[in-house]
Amino acid sequence: MMPQSPISAASPPSVSTRTYPNGNPELQYNPPGVRNTDSAIPLHPKAPVMHHYDCEGPAPGDLAFRWIFGSSVAATNRDPRVQVVQYNEDSFVLRQNVCVHWEAPFTYLLFGNKGALLIDSGATDNAQHYPLRATVDAIITRWSQMRGRSKVPLTVALTSGEDVAQNQGLVQFAGRPDTVIVPRPLEVMKRFYGLGNSWPSGTGRIDLGDRVIEVIPTPGTHKDGVTFYDPYCDFLFTGDLLFPGRINIGNDKDFLASLERLKAFAATRPVKWILGGHIDMMFVPGKYYRRFVNYKPYERVLELPPAIIDEVIESTREVLGKETMLIQPEYVLFNGVSPDQRTRVWPQGVPNITPPFHF
DSSP: OOOOOOSSSSOOOOOOOOOTTTTTTTTSSSSSTSOOOHHHHHOSSSOOBOOOOSSSSSSSOOOOOOOOOOSGGGOOSSOEEEEEEEEETTTTEEOOTTOTTTOOOOOEEEOOOEEEEEEOOSSSTTTTEEEEHHHHHHHHHHHHHHHSOOOOEEEEESSSSHHHHHHGGGGTTTTTTTTEEOOHHHHHHHTTTTTTTTTTTOOOOEEOOOEEEEEOOOOOTTTEEEEEEEETEEEEEEEEEEEESEEEEOOOOOOOHHHHHHHHHHSOOOOEEESSSSOOOBBBTTTTTTTTBOOOOOOSOBOOOTTTHHHHHHHHHHTTTEEEEEESSSOOHHHHHOOTTOOSSSTTSSSSOOOOOOO
16 A cells, blocks of 8 residues: 655655655655655644654664763752653653653653654652653644644653652653543553453554554563564563663563563564663673662663563573573663662673672
């Protein structure tokens, strides 16, 4: 089926085929010298702009920067309370300032032709200390101006309603117009995604308008855990299930089954990166920040390659049924033990590098 024209009115005739990965340079709003994206258009267009989300390969984007990393004395920190990075014209990565909350969780804002999706809501409910809603509203307002929209319906969804580092900001969106908040209670959440009779084997959908986000049940760290897949950027948003840090397994059998389910899903979809909910690991292999630290100048990057799923599956099989922790270069598994558990056993083949002391 031919995709719709990327602009609803006064658009040039569509071409018979579209082989460009993210937009057609023959269309009038993509002049020479401008990046090959459908959104290279004037501000305040006369008609709503419709974007093509059916790409050949992942949509272009950029995460080549350093996250703000807090201060040794939190009260002296002057960084933004919410760091906003525009990955591309329809995808934003937001991070809570580590001096506002030590876990510094990530949230993700995605746009489609008919609405927007906010994945997770951070660790602080107080809008003065953590102005998530105000930040999201400002992004939506700007995006609406660029796309000629009077309003953009918003869906707020969580990778886990149990995870207090991802659900606290939800209250800021209560009563917001044109907003749907995915229910937190597990059984209600299942029905919302159409998974009442198929959990955890089925998949749900959130249609943003030509950008359909798939919802994969992934319990294991939390009973209600889900992963979101974006076919536009080819990202898996995994929350607490898989991220570069201290992964606290709640049920090791569920955790292993979810990873295997995620592996099978990824085998049928292109995956560029896995983006989790946190960063705990340092830039040296196997070393991580302890809890409650609000100064993290030597963090590892956020994104994980899809091949990490196979590695975590093997690591999970190693700790299955055991109360133990397992250190790996990109993550640490805690199974049935405290997240403050320590070990003197260092994994074979992993260089034991002492990171710089940062204050």
